[in-house]
Structure formats: C-alpha cells, structure tokens
Amino acid sequence: MNNVVAPVPHGVTDPMVSHPVLIRRIIWENDDTFTLTLDMGDWAGPFRFKPGQFNMVYVFGVGEAAISISSDPHKTNLLDHTIHRVGTVTTALAQKKRGDVIGLRGPYGSSWPIDAATGKDVCIVSGGIGLAPLRPVVYSLARQRDLYKRIIVLYGGRSPLDLLYRVELEKWANENGIETLVTVDRGDTSWKGHIGVVTGLFNYIKLDARETVVFVCGPEIMMRYTVDELGRRGVPPDQVFLSMERNMKCAVGFCGHCQFGPTFICKEGPVYPLPKIRPLMERKEL
Numbered sequence: 001m002n003n004v005v006a007p008v009p010h011g012v013t014d015p016m017v018s019h020p021v022l023i024r025r026i027i028w029e030n031d032d033t034f035t036l037t038l039d040m041g042d043w044a045g046p047f048r049f050k051p052g053q054f055n056m057v058y059v060f061g062v063g064e065a066a067i068s069i070s071s072d073p074h075k076t077n078l079l080d081h082t083i084h085r086v087g088t089v090t091t092a093l094a095q096k097k098r099g100d101v102i103g104l105r106g107p108y109g110s111s112w113p114i115d116a117a118t119g120k121d122v123c124i125v126s127g128g129i130g131l132a133p134l135r136p137v138v139y140s141l142a143r144q145r146d147l148y149k150r151i152i153v154l155y156g157g158r159s160p161l162d163l164l165y166r167v168e169l170e171k172w173a174n175e176n177g178i179e180t181l182v183t184v185d186r187g188d189t190s191w192k193g194h195i196g197v198v199t200g201l202f203n204y205i206k207l208d209a210r211e212t213v214v215f216v217c218g219p220e221i222m223m224r225y226t227v228d229e230l231g232r233r234g235v236p237p238d239q240v241f242l243s244m245e246r247n248m249k250c251a252v253g254f255c256g257h258c259q260f261g262p263t264f265i266c267k268e269g270p271v272y273p274l275p276k277i278r279p280l281m282e283r284k285e286l
C-alpha cells in the first residue's frame with residue numbers, strides 16, 4: 001500500500017505545492033468529527049512540525065481546508081488531522097476511505113511556546129474540537145514529564161458522545177500524571193462527571209497563577225470567558241496563549257482571507273500571546 005504514495009519530488013520548496021499522502025486510518029470521534037491518519041510516505045523524513053501548527057488539506061477537484069495537526073510531533077511517518085464536517089471540503093474528506101489519496105501542504109503558522117512552560121505548571125483549556133491542536137502539546141509534555149510541574153487539562157464538550165479522544169483522556173489522567181478534568185453541557189444517564197461550561201472547572205483546581213502557563217483553544221466565546229476567568233485568578237496575560245481561526249485560503253500570507261486586525265493568522269498565528277490579540281478579541285465581527 002505504501003507504493004501508492006508518490007515520492008516527494010526532490011527540490012520542491014514551493015509552499016503552494018501539495019504532496020499526495022495516503023489515508024491509512026479513519027476514526028469517527030463522534031457523529032460529525034473524524035480523525036484521519038495520513039501516511040506521509042517519503043515525506044516523513046524531511047517533514048517536521050511543532051504543536052499548534054496546521055496543514056492545508058486538499059481534496060483533488062474540490063478544494064483545500066486549514067486543519068491542525070493533532071498527532072505526536074515526534075512521529076512524522078503517520079500524521080493525524082481531526083476534522084469537523086462543516087462545509088464543502090470537510091464533507092468531501094468525510095467521504096474518503098482508507099487507501100484513498102489526498103493532498104497536503106504545510107506545516108504553517110506559529111506554535112504553542114512549550115519552552116516557556118519549562119519548570120512551571122501548564123494548564124490546557126479546550127472546548128470541542130479545540131482539543132485537536134492541543135493534543136500534540138500533551139504528547140510533548142508527557143514525553144518530557146520531568147521538565148514541568150503540574151500538567152492540567154480542562155476540556156469541555158456539548159455531550160459525553162461529543163467528546164474527542166475519550167480513551168486517551170482517561171489514559172492521560174491514569175498513566176501520565178496529568179490532571180484531566182472534563183465537563184459537558186448536557187450529561188446522559190451514563191455520565192458521572194462534571195456538567196457545565198469549561199470555565200467552571202477552574203473551581204476544582206487551585207492555580208498557582210504566577211507559576212502557570214496557559215494554552216487555550218476552543219470557540220471564541222469560550223476563549224473570551226476563559227481569559228476573563230484567568231484574569232480574575234491573577235494569571236499574568238503574557239503567560240496566556242490562544243489559537244485563533246479565520247477562513248483561510250493561501251496559508252502563506254498572500255491572499256489576506258485570514259486577516260485578523262493588523263495580523264494574518266496564517267503567518268503570525270494561529271497561536272498568539274494574549275497581550276497581542278486582547279484588543280482584537282474585544283471587537284465584535286473582526
């Protein structure tokens with residue numbers, strides 16, 4: 001099956017050129033979200049990415065979408081992308097089968113500054129599919145567990161069945177010494193965990209505000225409430241980082257589709273320090 005993946009032509013450096021990659025596995029996380037594991041073939045060697053970066057995923061003849069890489073940065077032979085089916089490209093991706101070939105270019109964008117968390121507590125706050133770009137952070141932190149003090153994952157979903165990576169969430173808590181707290185908007189008869197918004201989970205952990213670096217990704221409304229809560233708890237703004245999303249086309253700073261105030265999310269983002277974007281977050285419809 002490996003032979004299906006075309007070798008990357010040597011010397012191809014054009015950031016607009018898509019490489020063919022093979023779909024090795026498809027896992028449906030919930031009714032409308034799935035994780036594609038892509039076989040990088042010959043591209044696995046030169047390909048490097050940092051947690052928080054994204055690729056442009058191309059369905060031939062349909063179009064491209066920006067999708068965060070959701071797998072372990074140390075394993076580039078197989079790359080995960082967790083995708084929410086919302087429109088043209090993501091619906092076409094949802095119809096793909098194991099063994100199909102799609103196009104990929106990247107990686108693009110800024111990354112979560114994991115080094116800034118060395119010797120400190122790390123708190124990851126995520127909602128819905130926002131856990132996808134943070135999953136590579138968890139893998140990286142767990143790999144060098146001794147470099148950090150507490151590692152806390154706060155995660156919120158709409159319902160128990162909507163939660164991503166359910167098996168892994170338990171593993172993180174049980175095997176990796178990661179404080180993992182999960183909440184849902186609506187429980188079901190089997191749900192024994194927290195109910196309510198993700199910011200409610202701050203009531204169950206005691207943050208050492210000055211010693212904690214926080215990474216946040218989720219719906220914008222959730223990120224705004226999280227930023228307010230962190231402010232109330234005394235976390236310095238320069239220790240808070242957020243990943244932003246806007247409609248994206250070229251991913252290399254030419255087209256301007258992903259403009260966010262004076263910045264382009266594809267170049268300066270998607271991960272920003274809070275002080276850089278706080279004024280922008282307060283302006284509606286930007």
Ligand SMILES: Cc1cc2nc3c(=O)[nH]c(=O)nc-3n(C[C@H](O)[C@H](O)[C@H](O)COP(=O)(O)OP(=O)(O)OC[C@H]3O[C@@H](n4cnc5c(N)ncnc54)[C@H](O)[C@@H]3O)c2cc1C
Pocket residue numbers: 054063064065066067068069081082083084085086087088089090091109129132133244245246247248258265270
């Ligand atoms: C840096 C970055 C990382 C991303 N990572 C992921 C990821 O890991 N998984 C994932 O599922 N999605 C991710 N997205 C979002 C994804 O790129 C969009 O949802 C994309 O437009 C889907 O393409 P489509 O053709 O299926 O939908 P379209 O047909 O383009 O759009 C469907 C609907 O969504 C709206 N829309 C499109 N893009 C966005 C956006 N970025 N924000 C809000 N509304 C939008 C459109 O206006 C339209 O109403 C990311 C976006 C960015 C910028």
